[in-house]
Amino acid sequence: MSGSNLNRDLTGASDIPQGNWVDRWLPASWRPYARLARLDRPIGTWLLYLPCLWGLALGWQAIGAPAATAPLLEMLRLVVLFTVGALVMRGAGCTVNDLWDRKLDQQVARTADRPIASGAISPRAALVFLAVQLSIGLAILLQLNQPSWAIGAAVLVLVFLYPAAKRVTDWPQAVLGLTFNWGALLGFAAVTGTISPASLLAYAAGFFWTLGYDTIYAHQDKEDDAIVGVRSSALALGPKTKPALVGFYTLTIGLLAASLWTAELGPLAYAGLALAGLHFARQIRVTDLDDPQACLRTFKSNRDAGLLIALAIVLG
Template identity: 85%
Template sequence: MSGSTPDRNVSGASDIPQGNWVDRWLPASWRPYARLARLDRPIGTWLLYLPCLWGLGLGWQALGAPTATGPALEMLRLVVLFTVGALVMRGAGCTVNDLWDRKIDTKIARTATRPLASGAVTPFAALVFLAAQLAVGLAILLQLNTTSWAIGASVLVLVFLYPAAKRVTDWPQAVLGLTFNWGALLGYAAVTETIAMPAILAYAAGFFWTLGYDTIYAHQDKEDDAIVGVRSSALALGDRTKPALAVFYALTIGLLAASFWTAGLGPLAYAGLALAGLNFARQLWVTDLDDPQDCLRTFWANRDAGLLVALAIVLG
């Protein structure tokens, strides 16, 4: 596909921040790999991690929310494992994505300075780095129960297919939604050794949540994507984006409410969920989809929305 695109850089600010902790604390030889894994841009890790917390919380509720020292320490162990796992697997996903997109990234100013596009990391070195990240992810997965092994391993198919989706469909955000919310299923299974309706409904809610926030994110690049031939829900929806976002977020709240109901959560859970709904409503009200910086700020706001859902589960 890249052979048919113009050999040019499209206007836009680089998405590689400079002068942050990566530059201050890491040796020069490590910095490209930290940026390849997006360690200096934690929002993606948050958005991958939060559905894991939902699944863990719902699973804990299924076991009666034990408060004895032993079960509580086990939950703490799982939270730590999922925290590290989300960090590592988000980095692995970014590495896969950049390997797929390195030629396209050279044609867009915002992504031209990414390590693979700029030549700071070679494709072979990126593959070695990917193998190391996957090895750490496997080591973490093996600390969970055997049911979790199959669930965790199966998501790799989606991780490797997601970068191809933007080449063949207008809805790569849907594939990302299937991928990024897998933790709702995995977290629940890590606690209960099974998958039940509360986890399935939370996973479905997360799918529509991702469809919403990543459509907003894609509006940053809609002009560039149209030039280089990358497809997205932002381009497909165009002026219909705001009504579509309203539907996506309404489904998110509705499915989460159904998840809470089937899990037997108490009234405070719905109060917390209402706060997440207000966050979504504000996103729809204030976001200027033609302003890339505004889209990015709204995208970041979804960390708070996901935390509110996690808090709702704890309160319930």
């Protein structure tokens, strides 16, 4: 996300954490691939997965039988498939990103140790790894209903376009928003076989949510991004960022409320949504956009905001 990637180690020059489970449990030959897929930094997987949960939950409500045993077992199967799918496809996205950015990464101490930039993984080996990840993703997609196949395949265009967006627009966060929230559509289609106005509204809400959280994330990298020529909404907005965040998060809550209303959900859904709104308000109030650690904490807290929204839909 933005010009760098998720959860960098703010205590040193490198953005790769050391001494974690990757170093303790994996063979040495596997470690560069685990780091390339960001398996040790799960927040990106969460942010890709949560809109999938929104779509699944909306679909679960739409079929009108959330208490029946057969639909419940099917929902559990879909939750497992989307969990694995989010993990694999987030890794594939990171591989694409690092292939595009390998020369830029070599110019910055913070990113020079990334597996491709450092030479721990060759571009050819990374392409093979990418093919394996995409093959697993395809195998998971084929476990879904046929209407989901085209929807799932279409997002690959956005996955491959995102790294280029950082070079040609001040708003790569918009491309990321279109990409990371695709699961709201795919999850709903996996349950119902179609796309509804409620799922489209949830997808639009996720788009503005991503504009908010990834703009906050980009503020921790703004100096580095300016040096290497990477563009971002943080650099474009500058001191106008907090008013923009108010707008992004207001649209997120408003579009989600419209989604809940269209889905004819009950008052508990709106109560959960109100809690998410308070979470967003606190993000804007407490985050010092000139403090990279504060930006990272706020960025990661969006996992909780996304879970609140998923819970709101389930309780509806």
